[in-house]
Each structure stands twice: as structure tokens, then as C-alpha cells.
Amino acid sequence: MWSENREVQDGDLVIVWLTREFIQPLQVTAGKLFNSKFGSYRHDDLIGLPYGSKVASSHGRGFIHVLRPTPELWTMALPHRTQILYLADIAFITSWLNIRSGSNVIEAGTGSGSFSHSTARTIGSSGHLWSYEFHEARALKARQEFAEHGMSNVTLTHRNVCRDGFTIVDAADAVFLDLPAPWEAVQHAKSALRKDQTTRICCFSPCMEQVLRTVNVLNEHGFTEITMYETLMRPHEVSQIPSLKSVRQVGEELKDMAVRREERRLRQIASSAASRAKRKREGTGDESDPGEMQEDVSLKRVKTGEGEDGKTSNTRVGAEIRKHSDDHDVGSVDVGGSNSIVGGSGSGRYLNVSRVFPEVRGHTSYLTFACLIPFPPDAILRNSTE
Ligand code: SAM
Structure with a gap:
């Protein structure tokens, strides 16, 4: 790739x-x-x-x-033709579905190809991804991108998988469905999954009603270990401070750091305003220095406490501080204020500390996972009663 x-x-x-x-x-x-x-x-x-x-x-x-x-950067940069999967969900799905080098995977729909890129890299040249998309223009565009990106381990098929099923039988190790009605594709997924070992399926649905319909159909078709997860992101702010003697001193140091950061921020704002005024006086007519704008974006976030998702985050020093020395948690201390948690690790002269923001990023979708074991449960039951 x-x-x-x-x-x-x-x-x-x-x-x-x-x-x-x-x-x-x-x-x-x-x-x-x-x-x-x-x-x-x-x-x-x-x-x-x-x-x-x-x-x-x-x-x-x-x-x-x-x-x-890289697939990670592609997910952050790709042209959106649909809603896409982001990295936290992709990583969790890949792990739960046991997708690895050499895996044969099915995905539907292809959408903007975000999941496809990560999966193509994970399975490598010894695995294969069968990707299905029923929107013709999206299918053509994705096929062109996959070819341009050298993804020769991906086959993209333009079809409605709920109506027409998949193009392989008894061959897939894992199926991932990101469709409006995944329950309509479950029986087709079952026939595409191999029957000589345990295989796995994941359905990605934004609302609970869809999850319930999927769970019912998974049950009807003999899938087991049906489990639902939601992936939520919690941002950490990481800093490095000189290695300190006591946990309480870490708290004090963090408070000082917050004060110093705020002073630095105010100085930067004053200096940006001064250089803008200078340019205006000199009549360059260009008040918005692009270099400054790049700076200003982060300054604004610090100032307003706005997170990447536009939600307000708590930028105060947290209430509970955890200090880790040589990666061992050695205690906690209350430094007052909010309900953030600060953790850290490191050795030698410096200590890495992190502050956890209390709020989590918004809901994307629910992930419903299930397994298909080689012997259908009714056959096992029959055997055990004979
Ligand atoms: N997982 C993709 C990604 O990470 O970029 C995004 C998938 S997008 C949310 C859902 C896609 O499924 C859409 O492109 C839609 O056209 C396609 N789709 C919906 N129903 C389908 C069906 N029955 N068969 C095949 N594709 C379908």
C-alpha cells in the first residue's frame, strides 16, 4: 500500500x-x-x-x-462520501473479530473505505477483504481508490447484500456489517462464514432499536456470545515535569504548570495582537497572518476549553492526582477543583504526567458482536440427548 x-x-x-x-x-x-x-x-x-x-x-x-x-492518517484525511468509521471503533472491531495477517474478511457497505484501508493493511497480502457497496458511484470511486492505493488484497463488488447476499460461501473468518439494516444480511453472512472453526460477526448500528433487531436475528441463526459495546474516547493531556519527591509535590507542580501555561497563553495573545496592529499600521492590508492562525486555533481551544469535537472540556487542574514512578502507581492526592484525574509514569529526572478530562466524546454507534461456532447449538443439543 x-x-x-x-x-x-x-x-x-x-x-x-x-x-x-x-x-x-x-x-x-x-x-x-x-x-x-x-x-x-x-x-x-x-x-x-x-x-x-x-x-x-x-x-x-x-x-x-x-x-x-497510513490507514490511520487516511481515515483522518479521506474525502467523506458517507459517515465513516474512526480509529477507536476500527481498532476495537479488528481486535474482537480477531482479524489478523491472513484473515479472510467481508465488509458491507464499503462507504468511504475508511474501515477497508485499515483491514487491508491488517490482513496483508496473505489475507483477503471482500467489500460490498450497493451505491454505484461510491462503489466505482472506492474501487478506483483501492487500485490507486495498491490494495490488491481487496475485491469490491457492487451489489445489495441484503437482497443478493455475498459472493463467497464457507470462506470468511469474519464479517463486518455497517448497513442501515444489518439484520437483513445476517443469514447471508452465516452462509459466507467458514464452518470448520469459530468465526465472528460485528454489526455497527447507531440506535438501540436496530441493535435489538440484529440481536434477535443473530439468535435465530444460531450465533452465540452476543455482546454489545460502545466505544467512547476520553482525552488525556500529557506533560513532563521534573521528577518529584512526593505525590503532593506533583499536585503543586501541576498547579504551577497550569498558571505558567496561562501566562504564556496571555503573552502569545498580546504578541499576536501587537503584530496584527503593526501590520495594519504598515498598511500591508493583511491582518491575518496564516502562521498565527495556525497558532490561534490551539490558543482558542485552551481559552474556551473547547475539545476537538466542539464540546467544552474542563481544563482546570484535576482533583485527584496519581503519580506513577517507574510505571508503578504510588498514590494519589487531592489538589482541589474538578473531578479530573491525573496519572503519570517515567523514571530518572523527569516524570510524565497526564490529566484525564472528565467528559467523553460523543456516541458514534453500538457494536454488536457474535460468534458462530462450528457445530450449531441444536446439533450439540441433539447429540447430548441421544
Ligand atoms: N464503514 C464505511 C467506512 O468506514 O467508510 C462506511 C459505511 S457507510 C456508513 C454505509 C454504506 O453502506 C453506504 O455507502 C451505503 O451505500 C451502503 N449500503 C447500504 N445498504 C447496503 C446494502 N444493502 N448492500 C450494500 N451496501 C449497502
């Missing part, structure tokens, strides 16, 4: 990281210009740079990072 060169080459697909919220794919083409609100960049200037380089814009005001694509 993708280029394995150390340096960017003409024709490479790269991921351009502008800010945490603004990441996009770019096909590097000699002679072209990449324009963004953070400045202009000549593709020619990117060619030959090592992947991971930070590049200043032509006018030196903004900057970008040029990254080698």
Missing part, C-alpha cells in the same frame, strides 16, 4: 497536516501549486523532502507537515 520511499517523489500521494482539524490528501505533481488558508506551497519544493518534513509556505507565514499515508 502506498509509497515506501523515504523521500517524497513526483506522483506520490502524501498527507498534508495543516492543523489537528485540517488534514488532507495531496497527489504530488511537479509544476503544481498547493494553496490553503495557511499559505501556498510549490509541489516542486516537496519533491525530494524526507517524509515527515515541516515545510514553510512560499511567503514564510504558514507551514505544513508532509506525511506518508
Whole structure:
């Protein structure tokens, strides 16, 4: 998948990281210009740079990072044609479905291909992904992307899996259904799953009514170990402080850090305002320095306590502080204020500490998992009564 060169080459697909919220794919083409609100960049200037380089814009005001694509970055940057799966869910599904190198996997629908990219990498060249999409334009676009990204272990079929089922029988190790009515595809999934070993299925549904319908149908078709999960993200803020003698001192140090950070923030705001005023006085007419805008995005988040998902987060130093020394939890201390928890690890002269934000990211969907064991339960029952 993708280029394995150390340096960017003409024709490479790269991921351009502008800010945490603004990441996009770019096909590097000699002679072209990449324009963004953070400045202009000549593709020619990117060619030959090592992947991971930070590049200043032509006018030196903004900057970008040029990254080698990975499924994780692709999920963050891809053009959305549908709702997509994000990394927390993808990782959990991959683990629960026991998807690994050499696995044969079915997914429906393909959508924007977010799940497909991660799965294609996990299964490698010895595995295979059969992906199904009934929306023709999406199927064509995804097929083109998979080919461009060198995903030769993926077969994309344009079809309605609820009506017509899958193209393989007794061959899949795992099935993942991200469909509006997954229960309509469960019987087809059963016939596609191999019967010589335990196999697994996951259905991704946003509401509980859909989960209940899926659970009923899974039961009817002899699936077992039916379990539902919801993946929620809880942000941590990680900092490094000099190694301290006592847990209470960690708390004091963290409070000082918060005060110093706030002072730094106010100084940065004052200096940004001063340079904007200076440019205005000098009549450049360009008050919005793109470089500053990139800074301002993070300043705004600190100031308003706004999380990545737009929700308000608690940026105060937390109530309970946990200090870990050499990765052993050695206690906790109340430093007052909120209900955040601070944890840490490290050794030597510095201690890594993290503050856990109390709120969690919003609901995406419920994950309903189930297993299909080689012998149907009714056969086992029959055997045991004979
Ligand atoms: N998991 C995908 C990803 O990570 O990018 C997103 C899937 S999207 C939410 C659901 C897709 O299922 C849509 O593209 C839709 O067209 C497709 N779909 C819905 N019903 C289908 C069916 N019966 N057969 C095949 N595809 C279907």
C-alpha cells in the first residue's frame, strides 16, 4: 500500500497536516501549486523532502507537515462520501473479530473505505477483504481508490447484500456489517462464514432499536456470545515535569504548570495582537497572518476549553492526582477543583504526567458482536440427548 520511499517523489500521494482539524490528501505533481488558508506551497519544493518534513509556505507565514499515508492518517484525511468509521471503533472491531495477517474478511457497505484501508493493511497480502457497496458511484470511486492505493488484497463488488447476499460461501473468518439494516444480511453472512472453526460477526448500528433487531436475528441463526459495546474516547493531556519527591509535590507542580501555561497563553495573545496592529499600521492590508492562525486555533481551544469535537472540556487542574514512578502507581492526592484525574509514569529526572478530562466524546454507534461456532447449538443439543 502506498509509497515506501523515504523521500517524497513526483506522483506520490502524501498527507498534508495543516492543523489537528485540517488534514488532507495531496497527489504530488511537479509544476503544481498547493494553496490553503495557511499559505501556498510549490509541489516542486516537496519533491525530494524526507517524509515527515515541516515545510514553510512560499511567503514564510504558514507551514505544513508532509506525511506518508497510513490507514490511520487516511481515515483522518479521506474525502467523506458517507459517515465513516474512526480509529477507536476500527481498532476495537479488528481486535474482537480477531482479524489478523491472513484473515479472510467481508465488509458491507464499503462507504468511504475508511474501515477497508485499515483491514487491508491488517490482513496483508496473505489475507483477503471482500467489500460490498450497493451505491454505484461510491462503489466505482472506492474501487478506483483501492487500485490507486495498491490494495490488491481487496475485491469490491457492487451489489445489495441484503437482497443478493455475498459472493463467497464457507470462506470468511469474519464479517463486518455497517448497513442501515444489518439484520437483513445476517443469514447471508452465516452462509459466507467458514464452518470448520469459530468465526465472528460485528454489526455497527447507531440506535438501540436496530441493535435489538440484529440481536434477535443473530439468535435465530444460531450465533452465540452476543455482546454489545460502545466505544467512547476520553482525552488525556500529557506533560513532563521534573521528577518529584512526593505525590503532593506533583499536585503543586501541576498547579504551577497550569498558571505558567496561562501566562504564556496571555503573552502569545498580546504578541499576536501587537503584530496584527503593526501590520495594519504598515498598511500591508493583511491582518491575518496564516502562521498565527495556525497558532490561534490551539490558543482558542485552551481559552474556551473547547475539545476537538466542539464540546467544552474542563481544563482546570484535576482533583485527584496519581503519580506513577517507574510505571508503578504510588498514590494519589487531592489538589482541589474538578473531578479530573491525573496519572503519570517515567523514571530518572523527569516524570510524565497526564490529566484525564472528565467528559467523553460523543456516541458514534453500538457494536454488536457474535460468534458462530462450528457445530450449531441444536446439533450439540441433539447429540447430548441421544
Ligand atoms: N464503514 C464505511 C467506512 O468506514 O467508510 C462506511 C459505511 S457507510 C456508513 C454505509 C454504506 O453502506 C453506504 O455507502 C451505503 O451505500 C451502503 N449500503 C447500504 N445498504 C447496503 C446494502 N444493502 N448492500 C450494500 N451496501 C449497502
